[in-house]
Amino acid sequence: MKKLTVAILVVLLLVFAIIYFLIPPQFTVSNTILLKANPNSIYRCLSNEAKWEKILEEEGSADNPKQKIKIGKKLMGSMEVQIKDKGSSFPGLIEILALKNDSAAIKWTLNVERGPGLFKRIQNYFIAKKLKNSTAGILGNVKKFLEKTENIYDIQVQMVSIKDTLLVAIKTTSKNYPGLQEVYGRIDKLQNYATANGAVQTGYPMLSVRTGDSINFEIITGLPISKDLKGSGIILHKEMPSTGRMLATNEIKGGPYTIKKAFNNLEDFFEDHKFISPAVPFESLITNRMQEKDTSKWVTKIYYPVY
Secondary structure (H helix, E strand, C coil), rough: CCCHHHHHHHHHHHHHHHHHHHHHEEEEEEEEEEEEHHHHHHHHHHHCCHHHHHHHHHCCCCCCCCCCCEEEEEEEEEEEEEEEEEEEEEEEEEEEEEEHHHHHEEEEEEECCCCCCCHHHHHHHHHHHHHHHHHHHHHHHHHHHHHCCCHCCCCCCCEHHHHHHCEEEEEEEECCCCCCHHHHHHHHHHHHHHHHCCCECCCCCCEEEEEEECCCEEEEEEEEEEECEECCEEEEEEECCCCEEEEEECCCCCCHHHHHHHHHHHHHHHHHHHCCCCCEEEEEEEECCCCCCCCCEEEEEEEEEEC
């Protein structure tokens, strides 16, 4: 009986020894996905914890709380991340590997350090397996989320043909951002000029306000019309190429802050996709802002002429 007990103990010790030496001191967990999205836009989104909250919304339940992501140091084309799961944090690195301008790979690597003793090694082995499965699931959500343009840029963007090619416009520079009375005063002048010269307004008024230093503003107010007018005084003749294209947003509902944010997001889309523009982007003033005082009810579309 003693010999059997000793033999069992020896076998158990051998098993434990084998397990101890076979299980590595550190577990490296890695997952990679491919997706159709611009590499710069992927990096911008994944370095934003607010975007991660949306990506992780479908993860977990009351019985299995969703993980949380904390962004650490932002590096060139990569970022340090921590995934928090049930009170434990696991550091890792997310790398964005550009394949083309419209596609990339995302590689997520993290390490599970060993603790003292055999049982801690075994525990960490199962933690590593769980993390590999959970990060693979999260990356699947990342792919679904980032392959929708509106999730990346918070606006919908489509390419449209330029229809209103004939314009009259007023262009000035100012030290101040134009107020509504100034903008609609110019629109009134353009409408009166068009009517007096037998032209019909064919679309919504246009507004472009550009600044390079937040001090000097270039202000262009335009009006699409049905016939070619030469212009007079401060009123200029403008014409867009009939074969041209424009990036167009969905209808933006909200006031100056919302419109500015949408403008910046369209600029990001423009730069990410390396477009070239023959003309300045502009707002299409669908709502008459002088008549509608509630800015939350303003409706605006933003256009960006491109080659």
